[in-house]
Amino acid sequence: MAGIEGIAAVGGAGIGSGSGIGGGGGGVSVSEASQQQQQQQGTSRVAVVERLNPAVQQQLNLDSVRTRAISLFKAISRILDDFDAIARTNAVPKWQDILGQFSMVNLELFNIVEDIKKVSKAFVVHPKNVNAENAAILPVMLSSKLLPEMEMEDNSKREQLLLGMQNLPLSLQIDKLKNRIDMIGAACESAEKVIADTRKAYFGTRQGPTLLPTIDKVQAAKIQEQENLLRHAVNHGEGLRIPVEQRQITSSLPVHLVDILGDGAQTFTDSSGMYMKSTPPLASSNTSSQGAMLQASGAPHMGRAAASPSAASSTSFDHTTTSPLPYANSPRSGASMMNTPSPQQQSHQQQQQQQQQQQRQKMMQLPQHQQQLLAQQQFRQSSLPGLGQNQQGQLHDLQGQSQQKFQALHGQHQMQFSQPLGAQQFQGRQLTSGAIQHGLGQSQLNQGSQLNRHLNQFSNPANTALFSAAQNTPTTQMIPNMSAMMPSQPLMPRMQFGMSGGSRTLTSQNLSDQIFSSWNCKHACQL
């Protein structure tokens, strides 16, 4: 305030000191600064005859600066008044708002100072005091004199440029500078040329056909080989076929196949439909062993077994009560397992209730043609839903020959044909394999007159002989076993159903003869 150094300096100092809120003097100093500005401008105008350069004047825009300074002053004074009011009422000030207002004021001040600084270079009065001696030169200085710092900057740059040349005569200096300029120009041109060339080359080769990548022969051959593999695999299935021996059902089928193929999905091999070899012992009637048991080689049989998994296993011997299984009397049910289960076996089999297993095993043990017929019959009959209970393989071996056949064919079968399978031996002997469930108990036969009807359908003398033999067996033997094995499954309905099924399937006498010539009458009865 002592000396007028310049509008910017004064303005900056004044306003800078006025930027603190809470300082009562701040507002005053701002007003002083603005007043000083005005005074400054006034004195400058008074002292200088010439007008300021109109462009500079416009750029400086003194009017706007004044307006802004005044508004800033008003804002600050308002804030101060608020502070006074708060202090008087002893209220708690909202610091958030106050800080916001402060930041606004601060920003406005900053902007004003910046704007002034921008144009301060145009007219800065270097001599701080205007007096007589420098009054004459003030206009010239006002128009051309630089600020001290600006002057310093200018000088330093000039020194840098004319480094080492200041002692030389002026013309040499000029020449050297020209050379320098030329050199720089040349360098720029060469750089531009290099860039242009590189660009051309880059884009040119990208689009040109000369740079096609080629696959070397080795790689091409490999790819060709892989391609052939893939195409043949997809179109013809080459490379995807699993040999018969390796076709084993894994322990867990994928979800979408579980309920289709059931436990013990079959292996559908290319065998010509011979006996399916069940690897697990027939005694193992656990569901887990079903899969193993079904590792058969007879694809058709397996197919049939799959087709009606429960149909064959319907050979439950529930002749006692109404059986919920309508297929208990399916013709296939007793086809192969003609062994009369022994009491021990019966109880053992009671624990084993896997319809499909038993059915399939039964299928496996059948001779091929029998199995085919069986499959046909099975196919016609719908699959039995819940033959779990009926799967005690009470297959009565009504024919010694069938038994022998089985024994011969299925060495692995642990069918317990130990007991002589005579007609006398309807003891409920059960094949340990679950598949033996198909046979109806002899007692079952005894229980139904319909059975007799069934039997009468088939002219097989052996069947009738066996059947009569079965009938001769004391039922007391059977019935307890039966009841134990099949708690509450009636035979009659099943028999009826089986009968109908049998009548359907065995329309031709040849068929029936074929079946029952080799099978025991048990099987026939179940029809």
Next chain:
Amino acid sequence: MECVVQGIIETQHVEALEILLQGLCGVHRERLRIHELCLKSCPNLGLVSSEVRLLCDLEQSEPTWTVRQVGGAMRGAGAEQISVLVRNTVESKISKDALRLFYALGYRLDHELLRVGFAFHFQRGAQITVTVSSINKMLKLHSTDEAVPVTPGIQLVEVTAPASSENYSEVVAAVSSFCEYLAPLLHLSKPGISTGVVPTAAAAAASLMSDGGGATL
């Protein structure tokens, strides 16, 4: 009837192909996971053994089954000139008892494979389906969870479109023109004719990937 072409693509370029297909088809891709069982009838059931394919779509929550019988291809001079294979097919949705049915009929499992990939279904002159999948084989029977690719580095691309005997020429034209758009990445041909890979596929894939890097498919 259907028109079909097949091609191969290296697995590394599958993503670029997906981007290209997404742009061409305008639809989103659908995941593909099909267990294909090929059943053959034994010779004594007919004059020749016939083949039936059962396709189980594992991608749905409830597996759906389709039965498909692929017939002979169109023959003749006209067929030679067409770059697309036109063949008779019978296809139908079927219940899950299909497998049991065919087993009971005497069919036996010949081979099975698992296709894993994606497919695009769209309309472009004809109802076209493009599937890009890796063909997997199962070492153990029906073990779809343990399937391994037949060719790990190469996947199969199939472009199919249903046709009838009246309109098959239009369908063929539509499929051929669509296949030309895929030329930068792969060659397509009739099944049975090997094509090899496209030498510049890598460059094309790179440009597709760089441009479409921001696109989320």
